[in-house]
Amino acid sequence: MPVPAEPLRPLPVPARLIARETIGSFLTRLAFANSLRIPHLLALAAITTDQRSFTPATDDTRGWTEPTPGRIAALAGRPLPELATAIPLLATMTPADTAPLRACGHCTAAKNVTGMVILRARARDYLCARHEQWLRGIHRPSLAALPEITDSQRRHDRRTANVPDQDITRAHQQARDITGQWLASGWHPALTERWQDRHRRLAAMLPGPEAVLADVITHPEMLSVAHLLISSHRSPGIRQREIAARLGFPYPSRPHPLDPLHNHLSQQPGPTQEATWPSTFPASSATRTSPPAW
Ligand SMILES: [Zn+2]
Numbered sequence: 564m565p566v567p568a569e570p571l572r573p574l575p576v577p578a579r580l581i582a583r584e585t586i587g588s589f590l591t592r593l594a595f596a597n598s599l600r601i602p603h604l605l606a607l608a609a610i611t612t613d614q615r616s617f618t619p620a621t622d623d624t625r626g627w628t629e630p631t632p633g634r635i636a637a638l639a640g641r642p643l644p645e646l647a648t649a650i651p652l653l654a655t656m657t658p659a660d661t662a663p664l665r666a667c668g669h670c671t672a673a674k675n676v677t678g679m680v681i682l683r684a685r686a687r688d689y690l691c692a693r694h695e696q697w698l699r700g701i702h703r704p705s706l707a708a709l710p711e712i713t714d715s716q717r718r719h720d721r722r723t724a725n726v727p728d729q730d731i732t733r734a735h736q737q738a739r740d741i742t743g744q745w746l747a748s749g750w751h752p753a754l755t756e757r758w759q760d761r762h763r764r765l766a767a768m769l770p771g772p773e774a775v776l777a778d779v780i781t782h783p784e785m786l787s788v789a790h791l792l793i794s795s796h797r798s799p800g801i802r803q804r805e806i807a808a809r810l811g812f813p814y815p816s817r818p819h820p821l822d823p824l825h826n827h828l829s830q831q832p833g834p835t836q837e838a839t840w841p842s843t844f845p846a847s848s849a850t851r852t853s854p855p856a857w
Pocket of ligand 1: 667668669670691692693694696
């Protein structure tokens, strides 16, 4: 496709900037605001991507040509550095390694932006605390009936404000694996009961797929486990009493050797060893095990 002749004028209707938006979402909004078809806008931006593979979730530079970033900035009527503060791809110019996430509709509406906005999700993005809205996946239940979910996220964000994103990502992956095993096999009766209670409250509001509900109902404990994993890396030798306090249930003082949390913690270096986490943090070691026979 020939690159259109420079220079470009800004399109008549600008699109507002929304932090961490994907480039696909931004270009789609810009096209719609100006009644342009997507292929037309892509051509103006000198993007040769197959238009069928372009969606609002697109967040890479496939099909871009050298003048593309400058042309997007010109069409948007904003300097490139200003656009790059909102659109991570323009700041890094590398493919996204984070999952796309549909922004909270109440938050975007508050900025007078109608229609769908896609963001790059950070590891800690699961919900909108302000609007008590779950944001992961297609089914996005309201969390109004489960205030402890939003509270746990706020607490976790406060406690881990200084933890690097990649450490959060790893800890969350492992914690999800652990709580997933606890849920699937009913390892801890007190937790199972708590999760069943949440499931009842949530399902009353939104009958949805079990997988989605499972992530929601186990969320506070997933965050607690993640925080335990992060702290035990920083000061190894965590006590069972502390685990019980953080999780709010009587975690056994002598846990079953196959308990997934016990397993993860016992793989961490002892106090006298050099702490090498996260480089030795096993990647989502999904050792599916049977629960003890109690
Ligand atoms: Zn919101």
